[in-house]
Amino acid sequence: MTKKLQSNAVQSYLDEHKDEAQHLLERLCRQRSVAAQNDGVEEMANLVESLLAENGFSIQRLTVDDAPPVIFGEIRGRSPFTLLLYNHYDVQPAEPLELWDTPPFEPTIRDGKLYARGSSDNKAEIAARLTAIRALRAAHGELPITIRWMIEGEEEIGSIHFDEIAQKYAHLLQGDGALWEGSGFDEDGRPSLVLGCKGLVYVQLDVQGVGVDAHSGNAPILPSAAWRLVQALASLRTPEGKVLIPGFYDAVMTPSEAEIEALASQGDHEELLKKAFAVETFNDNLTGIELRKRQAFSPTCNIAGLLSGYTGEGTKTVLPAKAMAKIDFRLVPEQDPDDIVAKLRAHLDAHGYQDISITTFGNAEPVMTPLAHPFAQRVAHIAEEYAEKPVSITPLGGGTLPLLGSMRKHVNLLGLMAPGNAAYWGSAAHSPNEHIRLSDLERAVSYNCYMFTALAEE
Amino acid sequence: MTKKLQSNAVQSYLDEHKDEAQHLLERLCRQRSVAAQNDGVEEMANLVESLLAENGFSIQRLTVDDAPPVIFGEIRGRSPFTLLLYNHYDVQPAEPLELWDTPPFEPTIRDGKLYARGSSDNKAEIAARLTAIRALRAAHGELPITIRWMIEGEEEIGSIHFDEIAQKYAHLLQGDGALWEGSGFDEDGRPSLVLGCKGLVYVQLDVQGVGVDAHSGNAPILPSAAWRLVQALASLRTPEGKVLIPGFYDAVMTPSEAEIEALASQGDHEELLKKAFAVETFNDNLTGIELRKRQAFSPTCNIAGLLSGYTGEGTKTVLPAKAMAKIDFRLVPEQDPDDIVAKLRAHLDAHGYQDISITTFGNAEPVMTPLAHPFAQRVAHIAEEYAEKPVSITPLGGGTLPLLGSMRKHVNLLGLMAPGNAAYWGSAAHSPNEHIRLSDLERAVSYNCYMFTALAEE
Numbered sequence: 001m002t003k004k005l006q007s008n009a010v011q012s013y014l015d016e017h018k019d020e021a022q023h024l025l026e027r028l029c030r031q032r033s034v035a036a037q038n039d040g041v042e043e044m045a046n047l048v049e050s051l052l053a054e055n056g057f058s059i060q061r062l063t064v065d066d067a068p069p070v071i072f073g074e075i076r077g078r079s080p081f082t083l084l085l086y087n088h089y090d091v092q093p094a095e096p097l098e099l100w101d102t103p104p105f106e107p108t109i110r111d112g113k114l115y116a117r118g119s120s121d122n123k124a125e126i127a128a129r130l131t132a133i134r135a136l137r138a139a140h141g142e143l144p145i146t147i148r149w150m151i152e153g154e155e156e157i158g159s160i161h162f163d164e165i166a167q168k169y170a171h172l173l174q175g176d177g178a179l180w181e182g183s184g185f186d187e188d189g190r191p192s193l194v195l196g197c198k199g200l201v202y203v204q205l206d207v208q209g210v211g212v213d214a215h216s217g218n219a220p221i222l223p224s225a226a227w228r229l230v231q232a233l234a235s236l237r238t239p240e241g242k243v244l245i246p247g248f249y250d251a252v253m254t255p256s257e258a259e260i261e262a263l264a265s266q267g268d269h270e271e272l273l274k275k276a277f278a279v280e281t282f283n284d285n286l287t288g289i290e291l292r293k294r295q296a297f298s299p300t301c302n303i304a305g306l307l308s309g310y311t312g313e314g315t316k317t318v319l320p321a322k323a324m325a326k327i328d329f330r331l332v333p334e335q336d337p338d339d340i341v342a343k344l345r346a347h348l349d350a351h352g353y354q355d356i357s358i359t360t361f362g363n364a365e366p367v368m369t370p371l372a373h374p375f376a377q378r379v380a381h382i383a384e385e386y387a388e389k390p391v392s393i394t395p396l397g398g399g400t401l402p403l404l405g406s407m408r409k410h411v412n413l414l415g416l417m418a419p420g421n422a423a424y425w426g427s428a429a430h431s432p433n434e435h436i437r438l439s440d441l442e443r444a445v446s447y448n449c450y451m452f453t454a455l456a457e458e
Numbered sequence: 459m460t461k462k463l464q465s466n467a468v469q470s471y472l473d474e475h476k477d478e479a480q481h482l483l484e485r486l487c488r489q490r491s492v493a494a495q496n497d498g499v500e501e502m503a504n505l506v507e508s509l510l511a512e513n514g515f516s517i518q519r520l521t522v523d524d525a526p527p528v529i530f531g532e533i534r535g536r537s538p539f540t541l542l543l544y545n546h547y548d549v550q551p552a553e554p555l556e557l558w559d560t561p562p563f564e565p566t567i568r569d570g571k572l573y574a575r576g577s578s579d580n581k582a583e584i585a586a587r588l589t590a591i592r593a594l595r596a597a598h599g600e601l602p603i604t605i606r607w608m609i610e611g612e613e614e615i616g617s618i619h620f621d622e623i624a625q626k627y628a629h630l631l632q633g634d635g636a637l638w639e640g641s642g643f644d645e646d647g648r649p650s651l652v653l654g655c656k657g658l659v660y661v662q663l664d665v666q667g668v669g670v671d672a673h674s675g676n677a678p679i680l681p682s683a684a685w686r687l688v689q690a691l692a693s694l695r696t697p698e699g700k701v702l703i704p705g706f707y708d709a710v711m712t713p714s715e716a717e718i719e720a721l722a723s724q725g726d727h728e729e730l731l732k733k734a735f736a737v738e739t740f741n742d743n744l745t746g747i748e749l750r751k752r753q754a755f756s757p758t759c760n761i762a763g764l765l766s767g768y769t770g771e772g773t774k775t776v777l778p779a780k781a782m783a784k785i786d787f788r789l790v791p792e793q794d795p796d797d798i799v800a801k802l803r804a805h806l807d808a809h810g811y812q813d814i815s816i817t818t819f820g821n822a823e824p825v826m827t828p829l830a831h832p833f834a835q836r837v838a839h840i841a842e843e844y845a846e847k848p849v850s851i852t853p854l855g856g857g858t859l860p861l862l863g864s865m866r867k868h869v870n871l872l873g874l875m876a877p878g879n880a881a882y883w884g885s886a887a888h889s890p891n892e893h894i895r896l897s898d899l900e901r902a903v904s905y906n907c908y909m910f911t912a913l914a915e916e
Contacts, residue, residue, distance in 0.1 A: 198675070202773045211736020216786050217656070217856030219758035221731075221740040221749060226761035227695060234692030237685065273679075278669020282679040291679060300677035303684035304776050308764040310784060315660045315819045317786050317858075318762050326768060328674050328775050361773045398675025400775075 002446040003386050006453050009139035014446065020134070021445050022114065022438060024051075025127035026107040028089075029116035035090035035157045041068045044089045048126070048151050055134055057149065062169045067161035068153035072172060075133070077143035079456035084148045084175035084413060086403065087126050088155030091118030092430045099432035115435040120427035122181050124436045125444065126151065128422055132448035144456035148175055152403075158362055159402045166406040173407070177375035177455075178415030180401060183394075184440065185419050186267055191383035191447075192392045194417035195259075195376060196368030198299070199331030200400040201340055202361040205229065207323045213309070216317040226308040229323035232353045236301055236327075236344075241283060243301045245347045251334045255297050255395060258371045262393035263292040296396050300330045332396060337363045365405030368396055369414040379418050382454045386447055387419075420448045460904040461844050464911050467597035472904065478592070479903050480572065480896060482509075483585035484565040486547075487574035493548035493615045499526045502547045506584070506609050513592055515607065520627045525619035526611035530630060533591070535601035537914035542606045542633035542871060544861065545584050546613030549576030550888045557890035573893040578885035580639050582894045583902065584609065586880055590906035602914035606633055610861075616820055617860045624864040631865070635833035635913075636873030638859060641852075642898065643877050644725055649841035649905075650850045652875035653717075653834060654826030656757075657789030658858040659798055660819040663687065665781045671767070674775040684766040687781035690811045694759055694785075694802075699741060701759045703805045709792045713755050713853060716829045720851035721750040754854050758788045790854060795821045823863030826854055827872040837876050840912045844905055845877075878906045 005011040031047050032040030045061075048071045053059050057073030071089070094104035094117045102108040104117035114124075129149070136143055150173065154160055166173065183192040209225030237243055270287060274280065286294055304327065309320030329340055341360055348356050369376050371393065380391045397417065407413050422440040423429060463469040489505050490498030503519075506529045511517050515531030529547070552562035552575045560566040562575035572582075587607070594601055608631065612618055624631065641650040667683030695701055728745060732738065744752055762785065767778030787798055799818055806814050827834050829851065838849045855875065865871050880898040881887060 200775070202775065209737075214735050215856065216758075216760045216762055217788060217858075218735070218753070219760040219786075219788060220752045220756040221744060222735055222737060223741060224761060226764055227697075227699075230688055230691045230761065230764075231697045233688045239685075239689045241685075273676075276670075277672050277676070277680055279667075279680060283681060286679060294678045295676070298678040300674075302674045302677040302775075302777055303682060303688065303766065304674055304774060304778070305768040306684055306688075306764045306766040306781065307769040308761065310763040311765040311782070315784065315786070316762060317658070317660065317760075319760055320762070323764065324769070326773065328677075328773070330675060330677060398673060400675075 002443050003388070003450065005446065005449055007139060010135050010449050013135040013138050014449070017135070021127045021131040021441050024131060025114060025119065025124055025441065028123040028127060029107040029119055030105060032105050033090050033118065033153070034093050035154050036093050041090060041153050045069050045071055045153055048089045051130060052149065055130060056137060060172065062150070062165050062172070064161050064164045064168060067165070070150050070152045070165050072148070072150045072169070074148045075143050075146065077145040077147065077456070079145050081455050082146040082148060082175040083452070083455060084150070084173060084178040084415070085129060086178065086180045086415070087122055087129070087149070087151045088153065089126070089151050090153045090156050091121065092156050096432065101433055112438050113435045114438060115433055117434055119434055120423035120436045121429035121434065122421065124422035124441055125182055125420065128420060128441060128444035129448055131445045132452060135445070135449055136452060144453045147452070148173070162403045163406040166403070166410040170410045173411045173413065175413060178407065178413050179418050179420070180404070180415050181417060182421035183417040183419050184421050184424055185387065185443065186392055188267060189387060190267065190389045190392045191387045191419040192394065193380055193383060193419065194394045194397040195371060196395065197366065197397050197399055197401045197404055199335060199337055199366030199405070200328060200362055200364045201331065201337035202326070202328045203341060203344065204359040204361065205232070205325045205327065206357045206359070207355070208321065210319065210321050213321045214319040216319045219319050222319055224319060225323040226320050228353070228356070229308065229325055232348060232351065232356055233303070233325055235351050236347070243299070245343050247343050248299070248340065251336065251339070252299060253333045255293070256371065259395045260289070260293060262371055262395060263296055264289045265390060266292065266392045266394070296394070297332055299332045299335055302328050302330070304328050331366045333366045333368050335366060337365060362402070364400045364402035366396070367404035367408050369416055371395065373414060375414070376416055378455070379416055379451070382451050383419055385454070386450045418451065420444050420451060460901050461846070461908065463904065463907055465597060468593050468907050471593040471596050472907070479585045479589040479899050482589060483572060483577065483582055483899065486581040486585060487565040487577055488563060490563050491548050491576065491611070492551050493612050494551050499548060499611050503527050503529060503611055506547045509588060510607065513588060514595060518630065520608065520623050520630070522619050522622045522626060525623070528608050528610045528623050530606070530608045530627070532606045533601050533604065535603040535605065535914070537603050539913050540604040540606065540633040541910070541913060542608070542631060542636040542873070543587060544636065544638045544873070545580055545587070545607070545609045546611065547584070547609050548611045548614050549579065550614050554890065559891055567896070570896050571893045572896060573891055575892055577892055578881035578894045579887035579892065580879065582880035582899055583640055583878065586878060586899060586902035587906055589903045590910060593903070593907055594910060602911045605910070606631070620861045621864040624861070624868040628868045631869045631871065633871060636865065636871050637876050637878070638862070638873050639875060640879035641875040641877050642879050642882055643845065643901065644850055646725065647845060648725065648847045648850045649845045649877040650852065651838055651841060651877065652852045652855040653829060654853065655824065655855050655857055655859045655862055657793060657795055657824030657863070658786060658820055658822045659789065659795035660784070660786045661799060661802065662817040662819065663690070663783045663785065664815045664817070665813070666779065668777065668779050671779045672777040674777045677777050680777055682777060683781040684778050686811070686814070687766065687783055690806060690809065690814055691761070691783055693809050694805070701757070703801050705801050706757070706798065709794065709797070710757060711791045713751070714829065717853045718747070718751065720829060720853060721754055722747045723848060724750065724850045724852070754852070755790055757790045757793055760786050760788070762786050789824045791824045791826050793824060795823060820860070822858045822860040823866070824854070825862035825866050827874055829853065831872060833872070834874055836913070837874055837909070840909050841877055843912070844908050876909065878902050878909060
């Protein structure tokens with residue numbers, strides 16, 4: 001499953017230190033670091049700092065008020081190529097604890113898998129990258145490339161201070177290419193590459209009708225918050241899914257032929273998706289490349305939540321005072337989250353819904369590195385060489401990384417997700433019994449050694 | 459506040475037995491009778507049966523399977539007029555108990571008020587009617603009219619077996635007029651009369667999209683239950699409130715000039731209503747008679763509840779698998795609840811929403827006794843004579859009484875709500891600290907004596 005590396009010395013080191021990444025991962029997972037609960041975050045920052053320092057990094061803490069530090073380290077390498085790595089040392093809360101088979105902060109091996117909160121998201125990648133760096137330095141006394149590594153502590157709470165940090169420390173975060181939290185390998189062994197993420201803006205719409213819930217016998221004469229919300233929502237989208245907010249699609253870029261070809265060459269997961277979501281068909285009966293294009297390049301206006309009045313068993317004849325909807329807009333390049341919220345406001349106002357309030361929560365720009373970008377081409381080539389299989393390229397991943405927008409804006413650096421991570425489709429990130437497969441961890445270490453070495457070559 | 463009665467003997471009895479109704483009410487309230495919790499219902503039926511039997515009624519238990527008995531009693535009177543009375547001996551649950559100042563089943567007098575669960579709804583009226591009957595019999599050895607009285611035990615759970623009972627015992631429930639749970643007197647002393655109730659049909663719409671909640675990154679390709687519900691709901695009604703279900707208004711009767719005049723002569727409660735519901739204006743800025751007409755005669759399609767996806771604090775980027783709406787339709791004569799549900803189904807089907815399921819809960823026909831009906835005219839006249847003030851007539855009350863439809867269908871008997879009840883606007887029926895004013899109870903006894911006597915006159 002792993003490829004023989006370019007350097008015999010590095011390969012020997014890995015062969016002789018088979019458990020090193022696992023032990024490192026266990027050490028990382030034993031330290032709680034739940035950002036949402038401020039549980040162990042400081043201790044985790046200290047641990048990450050020590051580990052990087054022990055392994056030759058010169059360290060700097062990147063700090064702004066009220067935020068845990070971003071641990072930043074640098075090792076100068078042999079070649080002129082400078083790679084910026086990103087990871088995060090915080091994890092999701094472990095609750096509900098009763099659903100874990102073993103305690104979330106006591107890493108446990110079962111059936112070739114390591115179970116712990118944060119194992120897949122994303123401490124395994126920290127362990128894999130660090131083990132690769134240790135192997136390269138042990139074998140050759142130096143790194144083939146310069147590595148700058150930033151590891152933040154607020155990713156799981158939306159990287160709320162990252163923009164400030166990227167702005168303040170832009171001079172440190174320069175490089176010839178960046179690798180975010182990585183991707184992995186398909187089940188058929190194809191390396192996967194993700195070129196960017198959709199943007200996201202999450203809003204809550206609130207409508208207040210009467211001042212208090214009223215007996216519904218008064219419905220003829222009292223304003224209805226619930227109806228007002230329904231009518232306002234219905235004005236936002238056609239039943240077929242087209243967003244009706246004027247200008248919503250103005251900034252949407254047409255994907256390149258190469259990006260569409262990349263989608264076309266991906267493995268076919270339609271049946272898997274149908275099974276996973278228990279649906280018989282997809283929207284508009286889409287299949288094949290049309291389905292993938294829709295999934296990859298369509299911005300959406302999704303109702304994530306609806307609430308008004310009585311929602312229990314049976315009946316209550318109430319005219320609700322309030323109604324609420326949560327909506328997430330997934331955005332594609334070059335839609336701008338603030339601009340979309342402004343257009344939503346203008347649309348509601350134009351339809352007479354000035355009274356409907358908009359509260360904006362998360363907000364992330366869509367960022368995609370063009371497939372034609374030299375760094376993307378180079379990493380794709382390295383991954384194909386390593387795997388001896390064609391790379392599977394996702395132009396825009398389904399998730400959202402707010403930091404991508406900050407890195408583009410303040411540092412003007414584009415990046416990718418490369419297959420150096422050890423997570424897989426069944427890792428249960430954010431869920432009970434989160435885990436990684438140890439064989440994936442071994443391959444991730446090997447791949448990182450291979451990639452760091454290959455990036456040094458012209 | 460009470461009027462001198464036609465008969466000195468009856469007046470003397472009341473003067474000499476001032477506390478009789480109160481003691482009777484205390485006895486009724488001390489017996490728990492919560493239908494929803496089946497708490498004390500059987501004991502209450504026994505108590506009501508004993509009280510009626512002690513006071514000269516020949517008793518029959520009206521029974522069907524799985525229902526507490528309707529206690530039915532009859533006393534033959536002097537004149538040929540037969541009056542059917544309706545009450546219920548069950549009450550709402552007393553919870554939340556911690557909000558009661560004194561225990562709900564220990565009747566307590568404070569500041570001229572009697573506090574207990576069921577005091578206003580509707581044990582005070584049972585006490586008032588029974589005290590009036592006792593006074594009339596004590597004074598004259600007989601009743602001026604024949605009284606048939608049915609007292610059921612499931613009103614607070616929707617009179618779920620009443621239709622069956624009305625059908626089975628239709629021969630017993632005949633009369634020259636019926637009086638339901640009564641109304642009272644306005645704060646300015648005008649007697650109020652209610653001619654009927656709107657109908658009600660309560661449905662729940664359920665939409666299933668994907669089989670499980672999905673990450674909202676899949677929104678481009680997966681069906682959305684929430685959007686489907688919103689679009690379906692939006693097709694039911696204009697933003698202005700007109701119901702768009704074809705045929706919805708077909709059976710709506712135009713109110714008579716006399717009924718509109720009755721509305722026009724009611725007291726003006728607009729400012730009170732605005733304050734109660736904390737609104738600045740009513741729908742379409744209606745005021746005066748137009749507001750009252752809308753309130754009285756407009757059928758409605760009200761959203762009582764909406765639920766889908768994530769409704770907590772902050773954000774969750776989810777594409778919900780399910781969405782649900784609860785809708786109550788208030789119907790006016792001669793709309794038919796079953797017909798409205800059939801038309802809703804046809805409308806949804808015609809718009810492609812065959813997959814949206816409809817669950818029907820409560821279901822009550824609208825029933826209104828025409829103002830021109832001789833019995834309505836007669837009771838209105840008696841009430842005006844008693845109060846020496848013009849009667850305030852509400853053609854269709856805001857609440858719903860499923861039994862009215864059953865009585866019309868199986869017995870072909872129309873009725874009214876006459877001002878013989880002791881509840882007032884502040885009684886807190888169904889709420890903690892339910893109570894009646896003892897002065898209202900005294901007037902209710904007096905009024906019932908007056909009315910029973912007057913109904914005997916040609």
